[in-house]
Amino acid sequence: MRRKSIHLTALLWLCFGIAIAQPITIKSANIIASNAIPSPVKETTVKMLTEEIQKRTSIVLKPITTQPKSNEYTIALVLSSDKELVGKAIPVSTDKNEPEFKAEGYRIVTELTDKGGIVWVIGANARGVLFGAGWLLRKATLLPKIIQLESKTNVATSPEYPIRGHQLGYRHTANSYDAWTVAQFDQYIRELAIFGSNAVEGIPFHEDENPSPHFKIPAREMNVKLSEICQAYDQDYWVWTPVTFELTDTKKRTDELNLHEDLYKRCPRLDHIFVPGGDPGDNHPREVLPFLKELHDRLVKYHPKGKIWLSLQGFSVEQVDYFYQYLRENKPTWLQGVVSGPSSPPMAETRYRLPKNYQHREYPDLTHNVRCEFPVRQWDQAYALTLGREACNPRPYEFAAIHQTYAAFTDGFVSYSDGCHDDMNKVVWSMRAWDTQMDVREIMVDYSNFFFGKDLADNMADGIAALENNWKGPLAQNGGVEATFAFWKGMETKATPQLNENWRWQILLLRAYYDTYTRRRLIYEQDLEKQANSILAKAPQTGADKAMILAWEVLEKAEKMPIGYELRKKIEQLCQTLYNSIGLQTSVPKHKAKGYERGCLLDFVDYPLNNRWWLEDEFKKLKPIVADSNAKVMARLKVISTWENPGAGSFYDDVSSTSKGPRVKTIVDDATDIAWWDNGFSRARLSTQTFQNNPELVYDNLQADARYIIRVAGMGEALLRVDGKRLSPIVYNRENETFKEWIVPLNVSQDGQIKVTFDEPEESHLNWRKHSKVSDVWLLKQ
Template identity: 45%
Template sequence: MPCLAAALLSALGAAAAAPLSLNNAVLVSRPGELPAAEESAAVVLVEEVAKRTGVTLERRSTWPDDRPVIALTSEARVEGWSHDIPAGVPDKTDAFGLFTDTTASGMPVVWVVGADPRGVLYGAGALLRKLEWGSGRLGLAGPLTFTTSPVSPIRGHQLGYRAAANSWDAWDAAQFDQYIRELAFFGANAIENIPFQDDRRAPLMKMDRRDMNIAMSKICARYGLEYWVWTPATFDLNDTEKRDELLKRHEDLYRDCPELTGIFFPGGDPGDNPPELVLPFLEDLSKLLLKAHPKAKIWLSLQGFTEAQTDYVLDFLNANRLPWLGGLCEGPSSPPIALLRNRLPKHYGLRMYPDITHNKLCQYPVPWWDQAYALTLGREAINPRPAQYAYIHNWFQPYCDGFISYSDGVHDDVNKTVWSALAWDPATPLRDILMDYTRVFFGPGVTYMAADGISALENNWRGSLADNGAVMGTLRLWRELESLAPELAGNWRWQMCLVRAYYDALVRARLLNETALESEANAALLRADTLGAGPAMEEALAILGRADTEPPLESLRERVIELYNDLFHSIGLQSSVEKYGASGAERGASLDFIDIPLNNRWWLEDEFKKVAEMAVEADKVARLREIALWEHPGPGSFYDDIGNTAKSPRIQRSEVFFSNPAEEARPEPLFWWWDDGKSRQRLSWQLTMDWPEAAVYEGLDPDAAYRVRTCGYGQEILSADGVRLRPEIDGRGLGEIKEYAVPAELLKDRKLTVTWDHPEDEKETPWRQRSRVAEVWLIRR
């Protein structure tokens, strides 16, 4: 299938000199009652053009003689139309073509021709993405002639109306309608709701959940889209009372919904039932489902299943053909997608359930994210990551029949667009997707700069923040865009880009300042032998306190607060628990962490209290010296904060995503979430790995003696140049030290490679209790 963007480029090749004016155009649709999706296509064009231009297209079913025309049809022949309808649209579901022509009087005609009614809707969305528009004007840059059809049959997003979401719970039905419509602009054909899970009544909810379940089904029916639901069982399925209650809730839902396409039952995350209980439950569910929706299917994920449980399901499906089962879903903590596709019978589908909403502690973390961002912006921050998610989509797309993403808010809107567009055509250039996004949502005047600005926001998150001076360039770009397009101040997508640009720059300014303050405080601690321990600690605390009394770039902080307030009122984005009703500190509450220390200030305060309680002054001075030199072991020695992209130069890693992006493919840093994100532990202990690929040391002195020192939690199986070393000191608590002597013969080549093996006895250990390593030193004696 030819790439949509390539076809458009070809079609527009000679267009620069021949723009098409559609001012005063008439929208012509087929006479009579139209299928829902085709009728919605006409409504969408009229309404969306009016929003952008202030001009309301006249709609009729007959052709004018002397005005431009936008004609929509899913039929090759229309009674009463004297104009030939362009041919060549593929006879495939959702296919469409866009063509330009002229009337007998020389007026331009734009054809939106669908292979089916929903194809017309997607054609209308594609036209909106390509229109040149402004106040009182509408047109195209040049003629169009192309046809296209989607590669993936399932292209959807989860919009779960529940308390845990960071924005949906504040919406009414009209906002869902608008957002679902806009997702369809880029080819989305499925919406997945969460009708039951998380029974909390969110204070921001404007509608009862049951009413919203029905409303979302009706919206999908109106646009001709698929309506799915995500329905875990969060209790033991042996509990017959709760089992029957859940079946009844499903039965009521099926009866309520005019449109229902798929039931997604996650095997885990949440839920902890073995397949021996899950499969019979799903069969009982299918009997209720098929009564109300005979074409609907049930889909199962194996999230959290053990290897034996995975084998049980796959063996069962190979031995039994289940007519009610649509297939399997691959999501976070699922078996690898290649394994599922290879072992799953071909008559079952395989759908991805990708996490495009989280930045850490997730399926696809930001590669080697700077800890300063992880501490402030957090797991569910506004996160345009177009390049990474384009790569992930196209890596896995050949294995599956499409996707419905895991999303918990609007903060990942760019990522949704990228996945939708690439599921339609994986060959679409990423920049073309971003330009379509910025053109349709921000306007032709800022299309190119805003597309670059979105890419720049992703690049802000690459590598060491302290070393990434481009962050300030990104802010400068978005400030220039602010001045160029003041009319976009109330646009929530625009606000999200702006707040990220300002927040990123603020975090960098704070990081540089507070890193310097900690270095200055450490220098004061090293003078404890002359100042005395007490005065040295007082001086260090005063230095650290300047982060509050002399903060950098306070105007950036004020602008961030202002923009988050705008976002709450424009789209319901909840950036704070206390201020805006976010469901939890980890649920997008970035504003609540805007002032969290980006150095070890809190840990130092607590350590100073311990030091003050020591009885002997010499011991106090010695401990303060140890603290001050923690990351600076001296000439010929080396220190690495293992998961910290800025402080781990000797840790072997893949810091970009151009390799297998599967979560099981390579080690990644793990940002621990303690004390609701406001832990006072040393920052290096809050960022660990289990385990890094290797630590590599070059240029060592073959005549010197070295020791490996590590700090982390639990047990450790450490080798140097393949030789297993035994710890002489074996601290296993958080922050305790392990030490190993390095055999002299390993140093003859002036190089040492330290590696770690996974403890065999921890395979079934819950991940939060597994051993891990946070820091490593190579100490020259």
């Protein structure tokens, strides 16, 4: 481990009869910076400390250039290579192996009494000073007219991983970044740096061709502004630049090279060019690699230390092998390393095959909840249908574990992000890349202390963790959602006017309201469907037409007598507030979001959480044929009313539901995936919109002498095995919401147990969204 930490505070234990030292209260302070700290980071750090302290305390740090007075408080910014500061000795270690001598490391030393003293921020380099100042802002108690610090603190640390960054693409695809001003980007990049980030990735090209309606300035200008901000904060500036045309097209290739060169010469800082190999893009590496060499030739004309990176995303086995063969034969010095992202080869394999002189960077998706690299495992379908891919998603404990799993194979990361909704996840990754042993709750307390204030820090940390727990297990059974809501309602009553204007507070509060509204609606609407199915089951006695009419009257209550009006109203208010404060686009019609999949939770807040849309369509199909085909209608109504309740001795599993799939044993990434038909407004039965590709189910306590039939609903192929034996179907329909059926041999089920599995069909020629799906499985006793 590269990090070393020493934390000596003036705590004298009461068991020794000595009172514990109290924090020092500071009501005014100076700030001084060593002339050895290079510009512009020196000026940026002074400005950052001055502005952030003033916002929270109204105390304005006074800049000085002479030796600090002993009866005043001073924050001193120095380098570990400095011998002294205006005649004042610097408390730096003589051991060059200490953290403040390692890249980006720092030491914080406080020498304070109740009359004055110095807070030393000692950095290994300019970045070390910046990050040390960030530590001070995260840890200090900043109250109106007061700064509180421990009188004796000695903390030293340096990062474990050299690359710690986040993608902030100024493009319409993002759900908020495209609405930001230069000042908002500056503030956000500052805040990321305070939590240990050292890199920003832009997406510079082709956005002016189809500009976002939210752009404050053209993309061509904003990407240069991002470079300028990175220069000020000493953040590496990366750009993500896919090649979406055929590289054999000479004209397009030349035009693209010229486009790149134009950006290169306009950016004051540009450190890394990252070209995703095949996501998007369809070029073979034999074309991509020479193109990257040409990019490097143009890059170093303006940025001599600039570096080129490539991901192997979407590459076939042959293409991946070609890439490594190229490295062995050509040993390109212009290539800095490989990026691993979604659809890349396994990270362990990449690090193993990649020569040690090349770096390996992760490209983790911190922004999406479903249909992504790290989906929320076994996410309740009600959330997946309504919150969707890009809702506010603090997952601190889960992402800390994910980072721990993969970090050891890399030199760090630059995350994939499409908006500010994943803010907590960015902070967790930055801090854990700095120190993989850092306590997750400590990170959340620091986050809450800095953004919400010391008085709320512990409670807010717990409230954020509670929101993560809201997404665990079946929603209807998760009573913790109501407890979380009660907590946030209590916090809301204490919120100050300043907190109400804080977008981070607004977005977390939105989640608390949205989760609760969704749960209450789920319970209510599912109960209405049960009542409707009971009515349909009596159709043989009442008549099909009357049964459908009565059932629909019950289902209509979801819209005519909706639940949670006040919650619904608050959700709409918070969505509008977030659009005004941070440009968060939660609706296509109201906020001009690029698409419904891009965080538009307001557009899905009332999406049915029962099957009433599907049932309405089924009734419309059946009513015209009641008189002529009553038997057919009755048979269909029986299938509908018993879909989830097939009768005594029979079993039903919705393979993607944590509450309705008790026999499903597989826990896989796509277990809560949504097919995403009709821009999310599909009227299909809810269970058929979710799926697994190859689920595994186990049945026990079966009747030894009974005959069973397995029925499957889904799309495409279903290559079924029972206890390892492939069965031949007696019914085999491939369309959605139609059935496939197999007879279970008696000699297999006579022991009272069977295991059902599915072989994976050969569908490598198809897009992943078109692969075969299994959504519902029945074991029907005959």
